[in-house]
Amino acid sequence: MLYLTDPDRLSDVLAEEPRYRSTQLHEWLYEHPVLSTTDMTNLPDGLRRDLEPMHWPFTLDLEQTADGGRTVKWLFRCGDGSPVETVLMGYPSRTTLCISSQVGCAMGCTFCATGQFGFDRHLEAGEIVAQVAYANAHLREQPLPNSPSRVTNVVFMGMGEPLANYDRTMEAVRRMIEHMQLSARAITISTVGLVPGMRRMLLEPWPLNLAVSLHSTIPAERSRIVPINDRYPIDDVVAAAGEYYRVKGRRVSLEWTLIAGENDSDDEAIGLARIARDIHAHVNVIAVNPTPMSDDAPPTRDAMQRFVGMLRSKGANVTIRDTRGKDIDAACGQLRLRAEER
Ligand code: SF4
Incomplete structure (x- = not known):
């Protein structure tokens, strides 16, 4: 291969x-x-x-397009039948690819379709890099409207926890930087808070972006939504994120999937704003994408605005991330779910 x-x-x-x-x-x-x-x-x-x-180390199983052609989602199948999900999103100044690092995921976050499937196996470095190469090959033939015709940004936010597949993830990163002309500053590693992996990242030679999924600041509630909190408690996760900022000089982003009635209270917003201020982090808020296997629902528009307004009033820098490809099951794990129903 x-x-x-x-x-x-x-x-x-x-x-x-x-x-x-x-x-x-x-x-x-x-x-x-x-x-x-x-x-x-x-x-x-x-x-x-x-x-x-x-x-290619995989074949194309499903391709779906949404958002007026600005979002393309692929479900690939590896030689052993393992599904791999990849999402391409075009913006005026960048073309971002959301890639997978594992088949399934062992972290078990309650709102996530991938987590609900459990863990199958790690992806090889070559299987991770091939997702970027495939997207570039696709863009060569079908560029997205009003967006760069090459992948400019890569986010490890698809299936899997990249820091649980640390060595292959970093080897894939090396290949992207040294062989595909991607800037380290344009690559984001997203973690649910695997503290040992976050600390290992301090030793890597590149100024990678780090995104940390918090989803709750209240320990018991975070443990319910993100069970790995029992092993790596939020205080340790925030300390590791703060160290990353100090050592690498890269602002960390805090990811917050907003779930109605679960983590959209004023207390959560106040706690999150305090953490963001303390470690100079940026907050990304995204409404949960409902999955058939969970009761979690997105907040109303008003509840979202109130939460974000509270964050801002407490001094946090916040972006509301759009839910790209809602009509094509673009949240992580959802296309696989659709394929298994066929
Ligand atoms: S949200 Fe990320 S870490 Fe959590 S189960 Fe889904 S893929 Fe795994």
Whole structure:
């Protein structure tokens, strides 16, 4: 499998070919990816045919488009049938790809369709990177309206907890930076608060963005929504996030999935604003995307505005994140859910 091979070792799969073929193949895989080896125009026909079955580590199972063509969601299937979800979102100044790092997830967050499936396996570094390459290959043929025609930003916010798959995640990050010209400042690692992984990130050479999912500031309530809070309590998570800001100089973002009647109270807003101020973090609030396996409902528009207004009045920097692709099950794990129902 081409993407499962270290980009520096492509000559291993081209043993019979002259050395310059590895440079050509590298360009087609990482710098200017194409959907099919038939488009690798400077490779001989026979080689293109031989490489085709090895090209992608997955096949496309489902593709859905929403938001006037500005959101595209893919469900891929790996060779072992494992589902991988990836979402491409176009904005005027950036094209963001939300990628998966695991098949399923062991964290069990109550509002999340992926968490409700449980954990299957880690994705390999090559399976993570291939999602970015596939998106670039797709954009080459079908750019999103009024958005850059290459992935400019990558967020690890799809299926899985990237810091639970630490080594493969960081190897994927290395390949994106060293082989795909992505800036570390344009890559965001999102975690539900795995403190040891957050501390390991301090030692990485890159100024990656860190997003920490809090969802509640009240320990017992957070443990209910985010069960890993029992192992890594919120105070330790916030301390690790604050250290990341101090050491790396990168402002951390605090993610808050707003659930009606669960974490939308004034007390929660006041507690969240205090944490955000203390560690100079930015708050992203997003309404929960309902899933069939949970009763969690999004807040009303008024409740959302009140929560965000309270945060701002207490001095927090806040962005309301739009729920892209609502009509296509774009929240993490939801497309897989749809596919399993077929
Ligand atoms: S929200 Fe993230 S960490 Fe929690 S279960 Fe879903 S994929 Fe895992």
